[in-house]
Amino acid sequence: MEVYLYIALFAPLVGSLFAGLFGAYPKMLFTGVIASGLLFASFVSSAILLNYVLAGHTVHVEMMTWIAAGDLYIPFGFVVDQVSVTMMMVVSVVSTVVHVYSIGYMAHDKGFNRFFSYLSAFVFSMMVLVMSDNFLGLFIGWEGVGLCSWLLIGFWYHKESATWAANEAFIMNRIADLAMLIGIFMMYWNLGSLQYDVVFANVATLPMHIITWIGIFLFIGAMGKSAQFPLHTWLADAMEGPTPVSALIHAATMVTAGVYLVVRANPIYSEIPDVGNAIASLGAFVAMFAATMALVNRDMKRIIAYSTLSQLGYMFVAAGLGAYWVALFHLMAHAFFKALLFLGAGNVMHAMHDELDPFKMGGLKKSMKVTWIFMTLASVALAGIYPLAGFFSKDLILEVAFVEQHYILYTVLLLTAGLTAFYSFRLVALIFHGNERHLEHGIHPHEAYSFMLYAMAPLAVLAVIAGMVFKTPYYLMVTNLLPAMTYHIHNHTTFWIMTIGTQLFVIAAITYAYKKYAKAVKVDKKVESGLLYQLLYNQYYIPKIYDEVFSKPYLKLSKLAWKEIDLKIVDATVDGIANVIYQTGEKTHTMQNGNLSSMLRWMVIGLVVLLVLAVAFTAGYNAVNLQAM
Amino acid sequence: MEITLTHYLVLSTVLFAIGLIGVMRRKNLLMLFFATEILLNAVNIGMAAISHYRGDYTGQMFAFFIIAIAASEVAVGLGLLIVWYKRTGKIDLDQMTSMRG
Amino acid sequence: MFEAIAFYLFAALTIVMFTITVMTSQALYALTAMAAGMIFISAFFFILGADFLGAIQIIVYTGAVMAIYAFGMMFFDTTRNVIEKRSNPRFVVVLGALAAVLVVFIVLAPIVTTNLNANYPIDLAVGNSQAIGMVLFTKYLVPFELAAVMLLVAMIAGIVLAGKKMDKSLTLMTEEDIALMHDSFTHEATQEEAH
Numbered sequence: 062m063e064v065y066l067y068i069a070l071f072a073p074l075v076g077s078l079f080a081g082l083f084g085a086y087p088k089m090l091f092t093g094v095i096a097s098g099l100l101f102a103s104f105v106s107s108a109i110l111l112n113y114v115l116a117g118h119t120v121h122v123e124m125m126t127w128i129a130a131g132d133l134y135i136p137f138g139f140v141v142d143q144v145s146v147t148m149m150m151v152v153s154v155v156s157t158v159v160h161v162y163s164i165g166y167m168a169h170d171k172g173f174n175r176f177f178s179y180l181s182a183f184v185f186s187m188m189v190l191v192m193s194d195n196f197l198g199l200f201i202g203w204e205g206v207g208l209c210s211w212l213l214i215g216f217w218y219h220k221e222s223a224t225w226a227a228n229e230a231f232i233m234n235r236i237a238d239l240a241m242l243i244g245i246f247m248m249y250w251n252l253g254s255l256q257y258d259v260v261f262a263n264v265a266t267l268p269m270h271i272i273t274w275i276g277i278f279l280f281i282g283a284m285g286k287s288a289q290f291p292l293h294t295w296l297a298d299a300m301e302g303p304t305p306v307s308a309l310i311h312a313a314t315m316v317t318a319g320v321y322l323v324v325r326a327n328p329i330y331s332e333i334p335d336v337g338n339a340i341a342s343l344g345a346f347v348a349m350f351a352a353t354m355a356l357v358n359r360d361m362k363r364i365i366a367y368s369t370l371s372q373l374g375y376m377f378v379a380a381g382l383g384a385y386w387v388a389l390f391h392l393m394a395h396a397f398f399k400a401l402l403f404l405g406a407g408n409v410m411h412a413m414h415d416e417l418d419p420f421k422m423g424g425l426k427k428s429m430k431v432t433w434i435f436m437t438l439a440s441v442a443l444a445g446i447y448p449l450a451g452f453f454s455k456d457l458i459l460e461v462a463f464v465e466q467h468y469i470l471y472t473v474l475l476l477t478a479g480l481t482a483f484y485s486f487r488l489v490a491l492i493f494h495g496n497e498r499h500l501e502h503g504i505h506p507h508e509a510y511s512f513m514l515y516a517m518a519p520l521a522v523l524a525v526i527a528g529m530v531f532k533t534p535y536y537l538m539v540t541n542l543l544p545a546m547t548y549h550i551h552n553h554t555t556f557w558i559m560t561i562g563t564q565l566f567v568i569a570a571i572t573y574a575y576k577k578y579a580k581a582v583k584v585d586k587k588v589e590s591g592l593l594y595q596l597l598y599n600q601y602y603i604p605k606i607y608d609e610v611f612s613k614p615y616l617k618l619s620k621l622a623w624k625e626i627d628l629k630i631v632d633a634t635v636d637g638i639a640n641v642i643y644q645t646g647e648k649t650h651t652m653q654n655g656n657l658s659s660m661l662r663w664m665v666i667g668l669v670v671l672l673v674l675a676v677a678f679t680a681g682y683n684a685v686n687l688q689a690m
Numbered sequence: 691m692e693i694t695l696t697h698y699l700v701l702s703t704v705l706f707a708i709g710l711i712g713v714m715r716r717k718n719l720l721m722l723f724f725a726t727e728i729l730l731n732a733v734n735i736g737m738a739a740i741s742h743y744r745g746d747y748t749g750q751m752f753a754f755f756i757i758a759i760a761a762s763e764v765a766v767g768l769g770l771l772i773v774w775y776k777r778t779g780k781i782d783l784d785q786m787t788s789m790r791g
Numbered sequence: 792m793f794e795a796i797a798f799y800l801f802a803a804l805t806i807v808m809f810t811i812t813v814m815t816s817q818a819l820y821a822l823t824a825m826a827a828g829m830i831f832i833s834a835f836f837f838i839l840g841a842d843f844l845g846a847i848q849i850i851v852y853t854g855a856v857m858a859i860y861a862f863g864m865m866f867f868d869t870t871r872n873v874i875e876k877r878s879n880p881r882f883v884v885v886l887g888a889l890a891a892v893l894v895v896f897i898v899l900a901p902i903v904t905t906n907l908n909a910n911y912p913i914d915l916a917v918g919n920s921q922a923i924g925m926v927l928f929t930k931y932l933v934p935f936e937l938a939a940v941m942l943l944v945a946m947i948a949g950i951v952l953a954g955k956k957m958d959k960s961l962t963l964m965t966e967e968d969i970a971l972m973h974d975s976f977t978h979e980a981t982q983e984e985a986h
Binding site: 692693697698699701702703704705706707708709710711712713714715716718720721723724725727728731732734735736738739741742745746747750751753754755757758759760761762763764765766768769770771772773775781 | 795798802805806809813818822825828839848851855860864867883884886887890891892894895922923927931934938941942944945946948949950951953
Binding site: 662665666668669672673675676 | 883886887889890893894896897
């Protein structure tokens with residue numbers, strides 16, 4: 062089984078290095094094909110491992126010693142258990158699909174080889190993140206995905222906005238990573254180990270406040286990676302990257318790493334239910350907050366990004382309330398349908414020549430039938446209509462909130478579910494229905510390559526069946542490791558009222574969205590100039606506030622440091638030293654008058670000085686030694 | 691009155707000092723060579739004296755090799771001096787200023 | 792007693808002779824005084840029992856080195872006094888004395904304070920020349936051979952330098968002059984120039 066573990070882990074790395082060899086060359090089809098093939102190998106290995114884990118085993122290997130200094134011993138260890146194998150399956154499935162899709166999507170891009178190198182490197186880092194058996198290995202993967210995310214968001218580096226977004230994402234993540242590192246340090250300081258099994262076995266022995274701080278710091282790290290408020294602004298800006306990147310990194314895998322961290326560290330969070338409640342509250346807030354921003358946005362990819370943010374909020378609600386397996390389940394289901402949604406959006410973007418404003422599209426279902434079906438399916442799944450994936454995972458979170466008697470959270474999440482349905486179908490309606498507004502702009506859409514559509518098909522199938530088929534086996538498997546809590550509403554009447562009520566509410570939202578946007582788009586000036594609309598449209602002015610509160614004062618500080626400190630102190634010191642040396646040379650160059658006689662004289666002077674020094678040091682050395690004796 | 695090693699070393703020091711003074715004050719290249727010979731001989735006296743008072747041949751060996759080196763130095767140095775004199779007609783140190791910095 | 796008288800006598804003579812060598816403005820005086828000083832130094836070697844070294848001193852210095860200097864001086868215009876600027880003579884004297892004292896101090900200090908063992912102890916039963924020969928051709932054979940080679944090299948160098956046409960310097964000539972010289976000389980000659 063270890064062989065499969067290593068294949069699953071290192072096949073993407075091999076693919077990345079191979080594609081990287083040709084990074085500077087123009088497009089070579091085989092780099093994409095080979096990288097995809099290696100990822101498929103990784104997927105097959107993961108599937109074999111899944112089968113093995115389903116049979117009740119786990120794989121734990123220690124590849125080699127990494128750090129061994131004093132009491133600190135950290136190996137490069139990898140573990141395949143119920144949680145990590147779930148993540149491995151999600152990562153390998155989605156990334157394989159995205160790789161194959163990218164061969165078509167990036168077909169006309171100059172950086173084709175480079176793209177595959179980065180993308181495979183990302184998958185490798187993600188695999189390290191989910192498979193590591195200790196927190197430091199997780200952190201390495203964590204930083205690795207951050208790096209690859211930076212590379213891929215800024216993939217079109219000649220675009221100012223892309224580099225800006227890449228740097229924003231990178232910097233925000235570093236802020237959060239610092240907190241995470243502190244959490245890891247605290248863990249090591251108090252427990253003397255970073256191995257999962259050791260930490261989780263001993264965490265309960267620690268004083269309460271230390272566990273609380275560890276939990277808080279780790280969660281701040283998770284907040285950065287999963288773009289939770291207030292570190293959420295980078296995710297929407299990260300949509301500057303190529304769409305397959307958004308599908309893989311900023312929807313399905315990397316942003317869910319935060320959820321994975323909380324799920325993985327569940328023994329810690331089980332000790333501190335107060336922090337859990339805070340996480341759940343923040344999650345619910347972000348779910349609502351992001352969904353409202355998605356309501357009015359006019360950028361197709363940003364709308365999907367906000368919906369990702371909102372769904373991450375759902376996952377944190379589940380994780381915060383202790384329903385770790387539910388969080389992980391929603392993570393999995395969400396990865397499938399959200400990646401599908403993004404890839405569909407990629408098709409639309411290609412067809413529309415990189416136009417992102419859905420108000421300039423419309424009626425695309427004629428020319429892009431398959432994409433329409435896929436995106437509708439994904440949206441239905443996202444909205445949580447029976448029997449698609451979202452129904453099983455998302456409504457489960459609602460039930461969790463209800464059973465745990467967090468009625469406020471429940472209400473918020475229920476409302477958000479309606480909003481989700483509305484904005485998802487607003488998008489679908491604007492893109493695929495109504496009159497063909499794009500004709501005014503002289504665009505003639507066409508369907509994507511057929512192999513891209515075939516590549517998306519597995520995701521569509523998974524988006525449909527993931528909930529229905531996988532729920533029970535998944536539950537049985539994962540509860541070997543995670544707390545097995547079942548959430549049943551004991552009163553049957555309540556259960557049915559809730560389920561049907563939610564379904565009706567969601568369907569009503571969908572209908573409303575279709576009604577409002579599917580026919581002709583009427584721009585309501587009065588609403589658009591309203592305070593609420595402006596507030597939502599400008600993302601609650603948060604980017605502006607950050608700009609005013611952090612960026613501009615920092616710019617001022619930097620300028621001050623440059624003009625006052627750097628120029629007047631640092632540069633002046635350096636120049637001063639140079640001046641002193643220059644002046645010394647100027648004054649003493651008469652010594653070099655070329656006269657051998659005076660040179661001899663200087664030589665003797667130098668000899669005397671050296672001899673004096675030798676005598677003085679010898680005398681000093683002897684004096685010290687004698688004293689010591 | 692017993693003559694000790696110290697006496698010889700003082701003599702050696704005095705001769706060495708004379709040599710150094712010559713090295714520093716001479717402007718005639720030929721005279722400069724004389725001064726270096728004095729330096730070497732001053733050291734030779736010290737070597738021979740230490741060899742005698744310590745009962746060890748090593749000092750004499752060194753003096754022997756120093757004489758050999760002095761002889762070679764004279765041969766090469768004088769050759770160079772002649773070449774220089776042929777070129778410039780001078781053996782004045784103050785006029786050798788091609789190394790002015 | 793005899794030893795003391797001899798030491799002081801020769802010490803005084805040597806110092807006087809070398810002082811003349813260093814101070815006089817006449818090259819011929821300097822040469823003569825130095826030759827005398829070398830002979831007086833050999834006296835020290837005889838006093839110290841280093842008979843072989845004393846003989847070598849007389850042969851090599853007074854016989855060979857001084858003769859070379861004498862021949863060398865025939866090339867130069869020794870009648871023309873080199874003007875020696877007396878710039879701060881006291882400074883020179885103090886500096887020289889200081890350096891000499893320091894050197895001796897450094898050499899002497901370990902000899903006086905620590906007990907050194909003789910590597911090649913003097914054997915009174917054997918004559919000095921014989922003993923020197925035994926040490927020189929056993930322990931110091933390689934340095935001895937090297938010294939011999941060095942002397943040979945020095946001899947050849949002296950002949951080449953003084954005898955060949957070396958009144959041109961490639962480093963001080965302009966490019967054009969070097970090109971001209973290459974044209975006028977044979978290839979072989981040019982090669983030797985470069986060396």
